[in-house]
Amino acid sequence: MHPAASAQTESKLAARHVRYVFEPNLAIHQIRDVEGNQVRLSEHRAPKAMVDRYAEQMRAGAIFPAIVVSDRFEIVDGNSRWMACRRNKSETIAAYICSDISALQARSLSVELNQTHGLSMTDEEIRAFVTGAVDEGQVLDTKAYSRMTGVKASRLARWVAAEHFALRAARDGLATEQLKDLADSARAALNVAKLETVFVQATTLAMDARVPAAHLRRIITEANAAPSEAEAIEVVTRARAARSEDIKAIASGFKSTPRKSKGSALHISGLLRFEVDDLLDVSPNKQAEMFTRMSRLRGLLDGALTQARVDWNLDDFPSTEQLDSPQSRDLTHVR
Structure with a gap:
């Protein structure tokens, strides 16, 4: 030899x-x-x-x-x-x-x-290779390349998703310059959107409100689970409405002020998609726990509604009893 x-x-x-x-x-x-x-x-x-x-x-x-x-x-x-x-x-x-x-x-x-x-190669060099492979339409085996390069498979997968996002955004006419501040985790979360209308609107929301990746994942998950395109778009519309103050502040050159209600607003939006029978569809061994949780939730919401009537300007808004009526349930869903 x-x-x-x-x-x-x-x-x-x-x-x-x-x-x-x-x-x-x-x-x-x-x-x-x-x-x-x-x-x-x-x-x-x-x-x-x-x-x-x-x-x-x-x-x-x-x-x-x-x-x-x-x-x-x-x-x-x-x-x-x-x-x-x-x-x-x-x-x-x-x-x-x-x-x-x-x-x-x-x-x-x-x-x-x-x-x-x-x-050994730098992360920049490895990522350039990943980007080139995606651009050429190849499917990367992230576990195999993780073994080769020492870069975690999850990180390689995030780079792949981020590049797929960039290609998709370009096809949908979203300006590259506007997207530069979106983190890889946010790009990966947005790329999971099934509908193009949801993808475009959620990406625009992410840029306008600087929505964290964790919140984007919840928004996209809920939109993907919606039974129709209109309801999927409504998920993004509600998310934008909940962040209207942040969007205005960012557009004016100020940092958004974190609000404790951001996370709860998303969970409440999710709950509003359920009917009573859906909430009661619980396995017998979990019923006691579920009843306790729903009771605590009702107590929190009752207290929040009572305080909101005192603190917020809701004179022209329907009463709690009116909102509970079947005729007004669509209104609660939109809000």
Whole structure:
């Protein structure tokens, strides 16, 4: 076995069903650096300090693992080793020459090999690869790439969802500049929206009111569960109405003031979608607990309604008894 041959590299190529040949003396001048084949950012390829160290070790007789190139002699992995050979004015280098691999397959291979040779990739480089894969319509196995890169699968999945969100937003005509402040977690939450109208309106709400990802997830979950598009849109409309003061403050250049009622408003909106029979559909072993909770909830709501009559300007608003009537239930749902 040639001293530059790498069992580790060969096992990775074999696992990907990549056809290759080992060339112990590939001419240095044939190798090309083509943008798009490597996952590492250009400024991070072949760091000078590493090239200097490799070149010195090579002059002392050290044998390094073979680099990896495509059958067009475009480098996939081994920039520092290649540059060190050039520094030493070497004419050849050992290389694995891979056949019939696309630019995306080359970048994918580069991800795995870069984590075992030289410096590990930065999060920025890994994310750039993820973005490119999504843009090309590929489905990323986040668990597999988590093992390769050391980045948590959940984080990779969030990056994938964020890029799908960006593509979807672009298709729906949402301005990229307006979306720049949305966190990845918020983008991932919004991307789950089933209806495009809900997606657009919820995204606009997220930008206008700077809605946290946790709240967006609740809004989207409720909208997705709605029996009709009109009711799904109404979920977002109610969420916007509940944040009207925040939206005005943010539009005026002020930070929104957190209100304790934000979370409860979402839960109340959810409860209003249920009928009495729905609330009573409880397994026998949970009925006592459910009764206690509903009793406590009724006490809280009775107290809140009584205080609201005193503190809020509700002179022209229907009484509690009128709101309880079947004819006015649609009004309570809208509010």
